[in-house]
Amino acid sequence: xxxTLRPGLVHTARIRVDSGRTxxxxxxxxxxxxxxxxxxxxxxxxxxxxxxxADAGEDxxxxxxxxxxxxxxxxxxxxxxxxxxxxxxxRGVRFEVSAKDELxxxxxxxxxxFVVDKAKTFERLKAxxxxxxxxx
Numbered sequence: 001x002x003x004t005l006r007p008g009l010v011h012t013a014r015i016r017v018d019s020g021r022t023x024x025x026x027x028x029x030x031x032x033x034x035x036x037x038x039x040x041x042x043x044x045x046x047x048x049x050x051x052x053x054a055d056a057g058e059d060x061x062x063x064x065x066x067x068x069x070x071x072x073x074x075x076x077x078x079x080x081x082x083x084x085x086x087x088x089x090x091r092g093v094r095f096e097v098s099a100k101d102e103l104x105x106x107x108x109x110x111x112x113x114f115v116v117d118k119a120k121t122f123e124r125l126k127a128x129x130x131x132x133x134x135x136x
């Protein structure tokens with residue numbers, strides 16, 4: 001991770017709320033941006049910012065999410081996500097996150113990520129898979 005990743009950096013992403021990002025359990029009239037999908041979009045925006053400052057072979061994984069979903073966002077709306085680095089502690093990166101649609105602030109909160117070496121992570125995952133396979 002390069003030392004260019006520091007508090008104060010801001011990244012903005014825009015997404016369109018397609019049907020895959022909506023809840024369906026309330027029927028067609030109730031299709032809105034679902035909370036799990038909104039969180040996925042927030043995490044992706046944070047990851048994108050980190051990748052701009054990552055060394056070759058690095059990526060990041062989420063470690064904590066605390067978000068308030070404040071307002072519904074309609075199908076086919078555009079959401080603007082803003083993420084701001086608030087702390088970098090070793091390989092840990094903390095963000096303030098927020099999003100708005102054309103009419104409302106739709107969420108606010110925080111998200112933390114941890115920068116990983118992908119090769120080392122793959123080795124740890126292989127070791128865990130081997131342990132699980134040994135259980136039968």
